Amino acid sequence: MHLTRRLLLSVPAVLLPLPALAAEPILAGVSGPLTGPNAQYGAQWKRGFDLALDEINGAGGVTGRPIAYVFEDSQADPRQSITIAQKFVSDSRIIMELGDFASPASMAASPIYQRAKLTQFGFTNSHPDFTKGGDYMWSNSPSQADEQPQLAAFAVQKLGVQRPGVLFLNTDWGRASKDVFVKAATDDGAKVVGTEGYLPTDQDFRPALVRLRDAKPDALILLSYYADAALIARQARDVGLKQVIVASSSIYSPKFLELAGPAANGVFTMAEFFPTEQRPEVQRFVAAYRAKYQQDPDTFSAIAYDTMILFAALSRQYGPTREGIHDGLLHIKDVPSVLYGKVTFDPVTRRAQAASYKFLLVKDNVFTIWDGVKPALPAL
Amino acid sequence: MGSWFDYTVNGLIIGNIYALLAVGLALIFGVSHLINFAQGSIYTVGAYIGWTCVTYLHTPLPVTMLIVLVGCALLGIAIERIGLRPLAGAARIAPLLATIGIGLVLDQALQLIYTPDPRALPDPLPGWRLQIGGGTIGAMDLLIAAIGLVSAVVLFVFLRYTKLGWAVRATALDRDAARQMGVDTDAVNRTVFAIAGALGGLSGLMVGMYYNHIDTAMSFQATLKGVVAQVIGGMGSVPGAILGSLLLGLIESWGVALFGSSYRNLFAFALLLLILVLRPNGMFAASRQTPPEPLTGTFIAPSRAIRVPPWLVVALTLLAAVLPLIMNSPYALQTLTNAWLYAILALSLTLVAGTVGQVSLGHAGLLAIGAYASALLALDLHVSVWLAVPTAGVITAILGTALIFPAFRLRGHYVSIATLGVGEIVGLVILNWESLTRGPIGLTAIPPLPFDSVEGAYWISLVLLVALALLQVRLVRSHLGRTFRAIRDDDVAARAYGISLNRYKGLAFAVGGFAAGISGAVTAHLYSYINYETFTSQISILALTMVILGGLGNILGAIVGAVALIGLPELFRATAEWRMLIYGITLLLLIRFRPQGLLGTV
DSSP, X not given: OHHHHHHXXXXXXXXXXXXXXXXXXEEEEXXXXXXXXXXXXXXHHHHHHHHHHHHHXXXXXXXXXXXXXXXXXXXXXXXXXXXXXXXXXXXXXXEEXXXXXSHHHHHHHHHHHHHHXXXXXXXXXOOTTGGGGXXXXXXXXXXXXXXXXXXXXXXXXXXXXXXXXXXXXXXXXXXXXHHHHHHHHHHTXXXXXXXXXXXXXXXXXXXXXXXXXXXXXXXXXXXXXHHHHHHHHHHHHHTTOOSEEEEOGGGOXXXXXXXXXXXXXXXXXXXXXXXXXXXXXXHHHHHHHHHHHSSOOOHHHHHHHHHHHHHHHHHXXXXXXXXXXXXXXXXXXXXXXXXXXXXXXXXXXXXXXXXXXXXXXXXXXXXXXXXXXXXXXXXX | OHHHHHHHHHHHHHHHHHHHHHHHHHHHHHHHOOOOTTHHHHHHHHHHHHHHIIIIIOOOHHHHHHHHHHHHHHHHHHIXXXXXXXXXXXXXXXXXXXXXXXXXXXXXXXHHHHOSSOBOOOOOSOXXXXXXXXXXXXXXXXXXXXXXXXXXXXXXXXXXXXXXXXXXXXXXXXXXXXXXXXXXXXXXXXXXXXXXXXXXXXXXXXXXXXHTOBOTTOHHHHHHHHHHHHHHHOTTOHHHHHHHHHHHHHHHHHHHHHHOGGGHHHHHHHHHHHHHHHOTTOTTSOTTSOOOOOOTTTSSOOOOOOOOOHHHHHHHHHHHHHHHHHOOOHHHHHHHHHHHHHHHHHHHHIIIIIISOOOOSOHHHHHHHHHHHHHHHHHHSOOOHHHHHHHHHHHHHHHHHHHHGGGGGOOTHHHHHHHHHHHXXXXXXHHHOHHHHOGGGXXXXXXXXXXXXXXXXXXXXXXXXXXXXXXXXXXXXXHHHHHHHHHHHOHHHHHHTTOOHHHHHHHHHHHHHHHHHHHHHHHHHHHSOBOTTSSOHHHHHHHHHHHHHHOTTOHHHXXXXXHHHHHHHHHGGGGGGGHHHHHHHHHHHHHHHOTTOSSOOO
């Protein structure tokens, strides 16, 4: 056992992306899934991070020092995210922590970061209580309290949905989304006729869809990730549901089109950014992403990219120290962002301001900006 | 009402898919009495072989199917040859652990080759749909049903009318007798693994095409559903596996119809428990069939345990106690805190699995009960953490024993599967009992442990571990320990001597439940946030791996196993994406060279 301990300490901890500049890099610690069931999201993060690093370090880094990150694999498992947290807080080179992916892993590590006064930036943590863990917990993840009312307004006011039936991923994220959506849709004058929560491991949605069908909705609302949404869209047509589908922005990914195939056509969704947008942040990001990875970006890689850009901006303006990052988040304004245009944080909620959304429709298996034409809804 | 017809059709469609998974498992279980946890991984490999053929070679469907069949049959043979045959003389539990290790290695290798991104696997069949009731079925549904039926018929003919098939059946009935009669049992094993591998791979391909979705994390769910389906149908019975799968699909679909999607698996596992308790031979077994092989006695082979000198144990414990004073590494201390907490869980499992012989696969459920009990006591009733943790231990002891009680009449693998079901049910009840557990949102702001620091958590876990370990040492050395081992080694003889099996099993689960509950409770206060996903069934498998690796029933072994399995992934951290693969290979090597566990079974 003694040997094990000594070995534990001697393991070289860091896997650095090659620094382009000679000076000591400014380090962020990333805690996220590289293996295990959520590894696909960790892979998307890396693409976003690396793209941002190309841009930042290609332009000379921050005050002559390159930006870099240490990615520790947590498998989105709280047992591992807390050991990673200890590792990061005792490594004085790390001045900001990014992640983890899911709430159980992120929030288990929060007390450790809070005690050590190292900022934990949970950029995919929309759990309503995440930033309540302490004044070192921040997030630029679009809050469901902001997104879902906009989805409801899109469905009810713009598309004319009167009787939505909701399918949601029964995790903390999906459940919080559903609660906000149902309330917002009701306030907008619609009647939610049914809600069905499914487990992250579910692949067969036919019974749930029949159950919703019997509630006679005029549209299906999906609060899902892209892989589940693709399965649901395919199976909805198989059980004879012809209603329009309106899905949350989390399905905005080329993978959704690939996995859903022809069933993706006619699906409405929304997104914080869209490749044809004229905003310079979006243009730069999408062009660089396509050039580097030969595919279109999704929300996960975009928010990872934004987060790394924010990290560089904080280091540049408020100094590459832990205090600098934490104080900087209180004061920083209008950081260029793919998701938000310009991002600013509310010092009380420690979250970003509400994003604005583009409304999308899938046509011929590509996402297009919705042309404003209302779909034909079944008369009831 | 028309919808019931639709629910029934949907249930049959999904049951159809489970059937493909269950048949391979049933075949292997019938011959080797082994739950092959690698079957789900073969299924995933099959899907990826198919994807590679379709994407790069543009093969037509029959050719793709043929390549997948051959490839996965070879994989099955390789698994049998490399992973299992070397363990033929070892304890029965070692091959089980080997299949877990092989599954892990296969999954991780796929993830490295293909990246973890999900992929589309479009089916090339014509797109017509047949209207049935309110819904439709397509060519793929019919093809899957046809494959299920054809494979069952082919297997039936093979087992009944060919010489090799007779050999397979003879081996399944009595391996030693078959060998004496000149049956080459190695060839039989190879054949069985080849057939099961081929079927598993084919089902991966078919299911991948059905959903137009494959990913590298789909193995575990596939194994889980397959195991449940084949237990319902009767373990080891091929026709039973098909019927059991259809029944499972129907129950799930009707369950959703009545109560909604989040109750789906609750129904599946409740059905599993009901069948295990009422008809342990499966729904379709003749009631007068002889009971399945007891598996006790042979399940855990005695071996000579390594005697660790007491002074060394004392010295190591003292070293562990002063470690925070001499070493300034919060990271290492946190890792060891995790190891101590898992060691407490492993103590609990080594008692019930090793000493009493009730191999539990549901220990994560006990952790969850302890964690929620302590967190809710502290949050809702404002009980101090000092009091909440031991109370949670008591609650877990009572609740856990009560939940597992129906499984006391079962033996061998059936206990494992019943406890697996109980563990899943606990998680699903936590998800659905929102008024108490706050459902998927989970419990936030759980009060921290006393002395809110990494050293504090370290010492608290260490003290609890040492205390519980000493208690358990005392227990297994007393007359109770002898009674426990008597039940493990031969429950019929034990009963003949007037030992009340249920009472002693109850006692063991109560003591084990207490320890597991304490471990879960401390974890909850350490994490400050828990929800139903915090304690997954993967943790049950991990705990069992620790216990088998340390040596079943071996108290020190359980601690060594926990330190090893918590420490190794941390040691391999520098290898990033490769670390779980290296971990899996290490695990396989350890089983290969120490099948009786590092410190030996007791």
